[in-house]
Amino acid sequence: MEIRKKQRTRTLLISVFILWNFSLFCLGQFGPDDPIGNEDTGPSTIAFVEVDDIPPFVQCGPDIVRQSPVSTGGLSVAFTECTATDDSGAVVLVSNSHTPGDFFPFGTTVVTYTFTDAAGNIGTDSFTITIERADMDPPALNDCPTSPVTAFLVPGETMITRQLPVVTATDDGGIQLQQVPSSNQFQVGVTRVTVHAIDSSGNTAICTYNVVVFSRK
DSSP states (O other), rough: HHHHHHHHHHHHHHHHHHHHHHHHHHHHHTTTSSOOOOOOOOOOOOOOOOOOOOOOEOOOOOEEOOOOOEEEEEEEOOOOOEEEOOOOOOEEEEEEETTTTTTEESEEEEEEEEEEEETTOOEEEEEEEEEEOOSOOEEEESSSSOOEEEEEEOOOSSSEOOEEEEEEEEEEEOOOEESSSOOOOOOEEEEEEEEEEEEETOOOEEEEEEEEEEEOO
């Protein structure tokens, strides 16, 4: 037991001796400062800087859908501009792809707004404006008579069958022609004939002319 105590004491002394010499070596090499040469300037203060890395919150309105006649090629649309908010309280509009009242062609167009804050963070949002082709144009009439159609009644008869001019119409969609009166038989006198050209969207064009039947004596 006594021998073990002496061995532990000897080991402890050797360890202290090694640490003491290492400390002297460090002081000789670097001086009283730290091992890499930094001077001791006293207590240090750590400063924490708050970094704004959150972009502005940009909010645009809902998507817009409008209709316009085929012949217009599109439509001018007024809309509410996008807005932005930020924790800093200051936002600047960087760019906007369109402005209210711009002309939009048929199809879907994306409208984008971009904002920035004081820290340079960028926020964007967008919505779409869709212009649909609406058939609001009536059919175009062809061969509508511009002068009365005349006929002569054979003596002894009260009605005459008269072949009327063929009125046609053109349209982007389907067309239905309706003639009033539908009969081609006419009495002596003046009869008003009306031809309605109706397209698939319900747009109507009207051709009117007179049929005049004379009686031979």
